[in-house]
Amino acid sequence: xxxxxKLRKSQAPGVKRRERKDTRxxxxxxxxxxxxxxxxxxxxxxxxxxxxxxxxxxxPYLYFKTKEELFKAVVRSVITSHFDAIxxxxxxxDLSVEAFLKGPFLAFIQDLVGSKRAFIARLxxxxxxxxxxxxxxxxEQVVSRGIETMTRLIDRGIERGEFKPTPLxxxxxxxxxxxxxxxxxxxxxxxxxxLDTDGLLRTNIELLTDAIRAPGRKGDAR
Amino acid sequence: xxxxxKLRKSQAPGVKRRERKDTRxxxxxxxxxxxxxxxxxxxxxxxxxxxxxxxxxxxPYLYFKTKEELFKAVVRSVITSHFDAIxxxxxxxDLSVEAFLKGPFLAFIQDLVGSKRAFIARLxxxxxxxxxxxxxxxxEQVVSRGIETMTRLIDRGIERGEFKPTPLxxxxxxxxxxxxxxxxxxxxxxxxxxLDTDGLLRTNIELLTDAIRAPGRKGDAR
Amino acid sequence: xxxxxKLRKSQAPGVKRRERKDTRxxxxxxxxxxxxxxxxxxxxxxxxxxxxxxxxxxxPYLYFKTKEELFKAVVRSVITSHFDAIxxxxxxxDLSVEAFLKGPFLAFIQDLVGSKRAFIARLxxxxxxxxxxxxxxxxEQVVSRGIETMTRLIDRGIERGEFKPTPLxxxxxxxxxxxxxxxxxxxxxxxxxxLDTDGLLRTNIELLTDAIRAPGRKGDAR
Amino acid sequence: xxxxxKLRKSQAPGVKRRERKDTRxxxxxxxxxxxxxxxxxxxxxxxxxxxxxxxxxxxPYLYFKTKEELFKAVVRSVITSHFDAIxxxxxxxDLSVEAFLKGPFLAFIQDLVGSKRAFIARLxxxxxxxxxxxxxxxxEQVVSRGIETMTRLIDRGIERGEFKPTPLxxxxxxxxxxxxxxxxxxxxxxxxxxLDTDGLLRTNIELLTDAIRAPGRKGDAR
DNA sequence: AATGAATGAGGGTTCATTCAT
DNA sequence: TATGAATGAACCCTCATTCAT
Numbered sequence: 001x002x003x004x005x006k007l008r009k010s011q012a013p014g015v016k017r018r019e020r021k022d023t024r025x026x027x028x029x030x031x032x033x034x035x036x037x038x039x040x041x042x043x044x045x046x047x048x049x050x051x052x053x054x055x056x057x058x059x060p061y062l063y064f065k066t067k068e069e070l071f072k073a074v075v076r077s078v079i080t081s082h083f084d085a086i087x088x089x090x091x092x093x094d095l096s097v098e099a100f101l102k103g104p105f106l107a108f109i110q111d112l113v114g115s116k117r118a119f120i121a122r123l124x125x126x127x128x129x130x131x132x133x134x135x136x137x138x139x140e141q142v143v144s145r146g147i148e149t150m151t152r153l154i155d156r157g158i159e160r161g162e163f164k165p166t167p168l169x170x171x172x173x174x175x176x177x178x179x180x181x182x183x184x185x186x187x188x189x190x191x192x193x194x195l196d197t198d199g200l201l202r203t204n205i206e207l208l209t210d211a212i213r214a215p216g217r218k219g220d221a222r
Numbered sequence: 223x224x225x226x227x228k229l230r231k232s233q234a235p236g237v238k239r240r241e242r243k244d245t246r247x248x249x250x251x252x253x254x255x256x257x258x259x260x261x262x263x264x265x266x267x268x269x270x271x272x273x274x275x276x277x278x279x280x281x282p283y284l285y286f287k288t289k290e291e292l293f294k295a296v297v298r299s300v301i302t303s304h305f306d307a308i309x310x311x312x313x314x315x316d317l318s319v320e321a322f323l324k325g326p327f328l329a330f331i332q333d334l335v336g337s338k339r340a341f342i343a344r345l346x347x348x349x350x351x352x353x354x355x356x357x358x359x360x361x362e363q364v365v366s367r368g369i370e371t372m373t374r375l376i377d378r379g380i381e382r383g384e385f386k387p388t389p390l391x392x393x394x395x396x397x398x399x400x401x402x403x404x405x406x407x408x409x410x411x412x413x414x415x416x417l418d419t420d421g422l423l424r425t426n427i428e429l430l431t432d433a434i435r436a437p438g439r440k441g442d443a444r
Numbered sequence: 445x446x447x448x449x450k451l452r453k454s455q456a457p458g459v460k461r462r463e464r465k466d467t468r469x470x471x472x473x474x475x476x477x478x479x480x481x482x483x484x485x486x487x488x489x490x491x492x493x494x495x496x497x498x499x500x501x502x503x504p505y506l507y508f509k510t511k512e513e514l515f516k517a518v519v520r521s522v523i524t525s526h527f528d529a530i531x532x533x534x535x536x537x538d539l540s541v542e543a544f545l546k547g548p549f550l551a552f553i554q555d556l557v558g559s560k561r562a563f564i565a566r567l568x569x570x571x572x573x574x575x576x577x578x579x580x581x582x583x584e585q586v587v588s589r590g591i592e593t594m595t596r597l598i599d600r601g602i603e604r605g606e607f608k609p610t611p612l613x614x615x616x617x618x619x620x621x622x623x624x625x626x627x628x629x630x631x632x633x634x635x636x637x638x639l640d641t642d643g644l645l646r647t648n649i650e651l652l653t654d655a656i657r658a659p660g661r662k663g664d665a666r
Numbered sequence: 667x668x669x670x671x672k673l674r675k676s677q678a679p680g681v682k683r684r685e686r687k688d689t690r691x692x693x694x695x696x697x698x699x700x701x702x703x704x705x706x707x708x709x710x711x712x713x714x715x716x717x718x719x720x721x722x723x724x725x726p727y728l729y730f731k732t733k734e735e736l737f738k739a740v741v742r743s744v745i746t747s748h749f750d751a752i753x754x755x756x757x758x759x760d761l762s763v764e765a766f767l768k769g770p771f772l773a774f775i776q777d778l779v780g781s782k783r784a785f786i787a788r789l790x791x792x793x794x795x796x797x798x799x800x801x802x803x804x805x806e807q808v809v810s811r812g813i814e815t816m817t818r819l820i821d822r823g824i825e826r827g828e829f830k831p832t833p834l835x836x837x838x839x840x841x842x843x844x845x846x847x848x849x850x851x852x853x854x855x856x857x858x859x860x861l862d863t864d865g866l867l868r869t870n871i872e873l874l875t876d877a878i879r880a881p882g883r884k885g886d887a888r
Numbered sequence: 889a890a891t892g893a894a895t896g897a898g899g900g901t902t903c904a905t906t907c908a909t
Numbered sequence: 910t911a912t913g914a915a916t917g918a919a920c921c922c923t924c925a926t927t928c929a930t
Contacts, residue, residue, distance in 0.1 A: 024910095040348060042264030046904065056912040058906080067904065126262060126348030128410045139414045167425040173417070174426050177403040181395050184402065188350045192361045195395070203389045204396050211433035243893065267920065278895045283922065468889095484792060486708030489924065500891040502927080511925065570706055570792030572854045583858045611869040617847050617861070618870050624850065625843040632794045636805045639839070647833040648840050655877035687914065711899060722916045727901065 025063045026077075028053045032060075033074045037119035041071060041127045071127070072134050078120045082112075083142050087149045097157035098209050101175070106205055113182045113197050121183050147172055154212075163212045178204045247285045247295070250275045254282075255296045259341035263293055263349045293349070294356050300342045304334075305364050309371045319379035320431050323397070328427055335404045335419050343405050369394055376434075385434045400426045469507045470521075472497045476504075477518045481563035485515060485571045515571070516578050522564045526556075527586050531593045541601035542653050545619070550649055557626045557641050565627050591616055598656075607656045622648045691729045691739070694719045698726075699740045703785035707737055707793045737793070738800050744786045748778075749808050753815045763823035764875050767841070772871055775845050779863050784849045813838055823878075832878045844870045 031053035035044040046067055050057045064070040086108045093100050112118060128135045150172035157163040168174060182197035189195070253275035257266040268289055272279050286292040308330045315322050334340060350357040372394035379385040390396060404419035411417070475497035479488040490511055494501045508514040530552045537544050556562060572579045594616035601607040612618060626641035633639070697719035701710040712733055716723050730736040752774045759766050778784060794801040816838035823829040834840060848863035855861070 040262075040264065040352070042262065043352070045902085057914090058912060059910085061905070062910070122347055124410065125344055125406055130262070130265070135410055136414065139411050143411060144415065166429065167421065168429060171422045171425045173403050173407070173422060174400060174429070177399040177426070178396060180402045180406065181399040184347055185395070188346065188357055189361050189365060192358065193366065199389065200393045200395060203393045204399070207388065207390060207396070207430055207433040211429040246893085268922085269920080280896065280923080281894060284893075289921070484706075484708065484796070486706065487796070490926085491924075501893090502891060503889085505926070506889075566791055568854065569788055569850055574705070574709070579854055580858065583855050587855060588859065610873065611865065612873060614862075615866045615869045617851070617866060618844055618873070621843040621847040621870070622840060624846045625839050628791055628846065629839070632790065632801055633805050633809060636802065637810065643833065644837045644839060647837045648843070651832065651834060651840070651874055651877040655873040690914085712901085713899075724902080724917065725915060728914070733900070 024053075024055065024059070025073075028055065028060050028063060029070070029073050029077050032070050033078065033116070033119075036071065036074055036123055037116065041067075041123065046070075068131065071123075072131065072137075075120060075123065075134055075138060078117050079138065079142055082117065083146065087145060090149050090153055097153055097160070097162050098213070100153070101205050101209060102202075105175075106202060109176070109179050109201055110198050113179060113186065113201065118183045118186070121180065122187060146176070150175060157212075161214055162217060163209075164214050166212045168208060168212055175205065175208065246275075246277070246281070248299075250277065250282050250285060250292070251295050251299050254292050255300065255338070255341075258293060258296055258345055259338070263289075263345065263352075268292075290353065293345075294353070294359075297342060297345065297356055297360065300339045301360065301364055304339065305368065309367060312371050312375055319375055319382070319384050320435070322375070323427050323431060324424075327397075328424060331398070331401050331423055332420050335401060335408065335423070340405045340408070343402065344409060368398070372397060379434075383436055384439060385431075386436050388434045390430060390434055396430065397427065468497075468499065468503070469517075472499065472504050472507060473514070473517050473521050476514050477522065477560070477563075480515060480518055480567055481560065485511075485567065490514075512575065515567075516575065516581075519564060519567065519578055519582060522561050523582065523586055526561065527590065531589060534593050534597055541597055541604070541606050542657070544597070545649050545653060546646075549619075550646060553620070553623050553645055554642050557623060557630065557645070562627045562630070565624065566631060590620070594619060601656075605658055606661060607653075608658050610656045612652060612656055618652065619649065690719075690721070690725070692743075694721065694726050694729060694736070695739050695743050698736050699744065699782070699785075702737060702740055702789055703782070707733075707789065707796075712736070734797065737789075738797070738803075741786060741789065741800055741804065744783045745804065745808055748783065749812065753811060756815050756819055763819055763826070763828050764879070766819070767871050767875060768868075771841075772868060775842070775867050776864050779845060779848045779852065779867070784852070787846065787849050788853060812842070816841060820878075827880055828883060829875075829878045830880050834874060834878055840874065841871065 032049045154169045185195045254271045407417045476493045629639045698715045820835045851861045
């Protein structure tokens, strides 16, 4: 019933204590991400987070006042740069809009669906309404900006004569909608029936661009 | 979490005990639905469910062995007939496929998004992976059947010459994808930015049918 | 989740309701005996008792105010006649004392060890101190009378010249002690190692009578 | 069950936390022993155990996964050394067997009956069948070894010519049987009638040795 | 007399959080 | 900073007991 000396952590033998100190919060957030993604908010135990991060049970409280703070930090950490990057490319690209959608944008969402960041979607769906502050933050940082950028992208296509004016312009969410479907399918139903999510996402973009393409334009024009 | 004086037992004095017994499970499931939808699985306290159903703390256990059983009953209760009904109409309709999609099908998903049943989606996303049995049940009863039926519907459109052959046939999920988006938007972001979900759903169907319509066909043909 | 009509009891189709009514308490006590013997006091559920007696959950409360009352009734029911009978034979017998011990008495305790009544011993050991009234009742009805009778029996043996005067006269419990051991062994250790309890009991009596037999007497004299 | 003001945490101000940790399990086991001995397994509340040990309600779970584990620990803690010690003396002694029985062995069982360890007997009788693992452990560690040792002791007496060959050799339990009787009498009937348990135990050994002593031997020979 | 639906106090267990070291 | 022993509120579930029928 206890007694034997544990091997004690030291996951990175070459790294000095001083150095680890600075990365501790990130390590804890990373560990928390795994746990939250696996078990959901309520079923995640801070003790397990600490164990996964190879720190003591009390340490997370040094950086995060409560479990909820830690959760928020996790969400924030996943948001970050990725979305900014694709938005910036959207603004600067000199590809045709259709080419951009079928190229970088498709690649981005295909990658997203397969990445660990996808789990954050489930977390937000499940817990979002209980953390309004967090939801607001997410909406502002990711969703509203994403919508804006995509609206502009479609408008640019219309301005340039690539696209007809269509209501897609008012519902840019439609370009993103299958991402949610793909993510949830993978997490819930993949074991029952395989879904080629890459194909799903590609098909959606192809069909939508087919639907809005200006008459006389060729589908795969760059 | 309460406040109002309870009527204390036999709140329906005219109703016999024996008769009440038959309705109790449904009442409890209904109360549980509200609580689960509001707080999620883990954060729902059976005591609150009981209070909402105006029964004692222990009564739910008379009808449902555990919290999980109750949860499953909630999910099952919401699934039921609705999906069967639309599937049947899909099989029997003598509308053109496009007309069906823009008529009954659109009405169905628009209603779904606004109904309480939409909350079940969040529950499944959030908790599904912890209740594999339930997920399997849901997949079999709802998802796989729905996919099949929609595949047949699209194929029928192709056979009849309404539609071109397109990969949409392999990804009927695309007709449903915005439903998820609409549901989650309502639950999470509606307070930050209004989304006309009816328009969103309609636009998706219009664009997809535009994209797959056989050349020479008119859009609103019945 | 319920619904199908149960087959409803009727364990004795030929017995009229009127007749059963009179035996109900005994049936309940019998069922309670089984449950208490199997699970102990605390772990016995009145619902199970009722089910075993084929009566409704509430019926036992018509005859026994509380679980404890029922428990007492169980103990009383087991005591009854058996002990009285052997005591009476002890007083009236015209066998020699040694013959009585090796004959009827030995048979009695051998039977006791193998009978269901033995379980009552465990119940008393386990719960006695929490039911002082019951313990007092048991002491008066069974123990003290038994001790007295056995003391008289030994004294008679001494008076008749069968036995030497020995301290056994002050500790008649020694004639009974192995009964406890036999009972507990059967209930606890029999699966690990078989003990011939008949032999154990016989040997104890043989050795004790050997030890106290008056010089010049023969061991197996009747 | 309470009443006295608690000293509130760190009731031993001079003792370091780390050091306390090592003694806590024993303290909890000791407290649990008292509670189990007093109320039996089922009727013992872990909260009372904690209170008796002057720790919080949750602490016992840090050292013992469940109530049952704690119960097992209690039984184990009582078994230990005592029985080993007497067995070893039995093997090594250079007393005559009779002298050993009337000396060290008698002293051991007399002490046992008066000690707190006696309560464990009630626990085992009462709860043993519900904890088969524990019963097996007890049988192996205590009972079977004890039986073996005593069989050897009697055989040694026969070999040395102290004793006649008798069936006692097959039922060494008879030397121990009155211990059970003495323990239960003390716990149940002592208030109704005093029993000199020392005398009881001594008499049993004296009578049994009288019964098996080889002809021509003197009773108190060393 | 009999049923069984309903009650609600009670206890085992978990885990976020604190704090002595 | 960092540890991990300790706390105690909270929650699931059980079951003796009640009572409308």
